[in-house]
Amino acid sequence: MDIQEMKDFAKQIRVTTLRELAVPGFGHIGGAMSIVETLAVLYGKYLKHDPKNPLWAERDKLVLSKGHSGPALYATLALRGYFPMEMLTELNRVGGRLPSHVDRTKTPGIDMTAGSLGQGLSVACGIALGDRLDGRDCRTYCIVGDGELNEGQNWEALMFAAQYNLGNLTLFVDNNKVQLDGWTNDIMSIGNIKAKIQEFGWNVLSVDGHDVEAVSNALSGVVAPIPSAIILDTIKGKGAEFAEAAAPNNHHMTFTAEQIESVIKEIL
Numbered sequence: 001m002d003i004q005e006m007k008d009f010a011k012q013i014r015v016t017t018l019r020e021l022a023v024p025g026f027g028h029i030g031g032a033m034s035i036v037e038t039l040a041v042l043y044g045k046y047l048k049h050d051p052k053n054p055l056w057a058e059r060d061k062l063v064l065s066k067g068h069s070g071p072a073l074y075a076t077l078a079l080r081g082y083f084p085m086e087m088l089t090e091l092n093r094v095g096g097r098l099p100s101h102v103d104r105t106k107t108p109g110i111d112m113t114a115g116s117l118g119q120g121l122s123v124a125c126g127i128a129l130g131d132r133l134d135g136r137d138c139r140t141y142c143i144v145g146d147g148e149l150n151e152g153q154n155w156e157a158l159m160f161a162a163q164y165n166l167g168n169l170t171l172f173v174d175n176n177k178v179q180l181d182g183w184t185n186d187i188m189s190i191g192n193i194k195a196k197i198q199e200f201g202w203n204v205l206s207v208d209g210h211d212v213e214a215v216s217n218a219l220s221g222v223v224a225p226i227p228s229a230i231i232l233d234t235i236k237g238k239g240a241e242f243a244e245a246a247a248p249n250n251h252h253m254t255f256t257a258e259q260i261e262s263v264i265k266e267i268l
C-alpha cells in the first residue's frame, strides 16, 4: 500500500474496531484506538505474511504484548482476510474466538497469547533469536504500552536484545501516557523513554503514532544490525471523541451503540 492507501486502511481499521466493540458494548477501547495507525502500516506494507497460512514459518511475527488491545488487531486481521468479518461479533463472548486478551490458540493470526503484561518483549526476543538461528529471513515486531514498561521484565529483555544484536527485532512503545487507572507519570513515570532505551544499546526513533507517513518512514529506517525501537506519541482513545475526553479513565469503558455510531459518522 502507498501512504494514502494506508491512511484509508487506518480509517477502516478504526471504524471496524468501533463496530466490533459496539456488539458487547464494553471493552478496551482506549489502548485499541491508539495503535490503529501502527497496525495499518504494518499490515498495509511492512509485514511479510500470508492470511491463508497464518503459521507460515517464514512470516514476520507480531507480538501484541499489550494483549488487551486485541480488538484493533482482530479488526485488522479480519480486514486482511484471516477470518470472516462476521467473526468480529464474537468479541468478549464467553467461548468465542476473540477473547478480551489475545490468545494464539483461539484466533488465526495471533502470534502470542498475552494479557499478563511485561512478558511480550522477552518472547519477541526468543522468536527473533530462534528465526535467526534457524536461518529464516524474517522480522519480529512487538507492541508494548508505556504503562507496561513499569514491568521490570521489559528491561531484562532490552538488555538481552542488545547483547545478542537482534537486528531483526522492532519494538513499538505505544506512549499514550495513560495506564489502567491513571496517567503513567502519576503512577510510575518512565521518564525519557527514548534516552533510556538508547542507553540499553538500541537504535531508537520517536514519531507521532497517528501519522501514518511518519510511522511508515520510521519503519523503513530500522534496518540496523542492532534492535530498533519506535516510540509512538499517541492519544489513548484516538478518534473516539467520548473515549479521548474521558482520559485517564478510558482504559476499559462501557458505551452505547448510539455513541459508537456518532463517533463513526465523525470519522467517515
Ligand SMILES: Cc1ncc(C[n+]2csc(CCOP(=O)(O)OP(=O)(O)O)c2C)c(N)n1
Binding pocket: 030, 031, 032, 034, 066, 068, 115, 116, 117, 118, 144, 145, 146, 147, 148, 149, 174, 176, 177, 178, 179, 180, 181, 236, 251
Ligand atoms: C502483570 C500485569 N499487571 C497488571 C495488569 C492489569 N492491567 C491491565 S492493562 C493495564 C495498564 C496497561 O497500561 P499500558 O501498557 O499503558 O496500556 P494502554 O494504555 O496502551 O492500554 C494494567 C495495569 C496486567 N494485565 N498484567
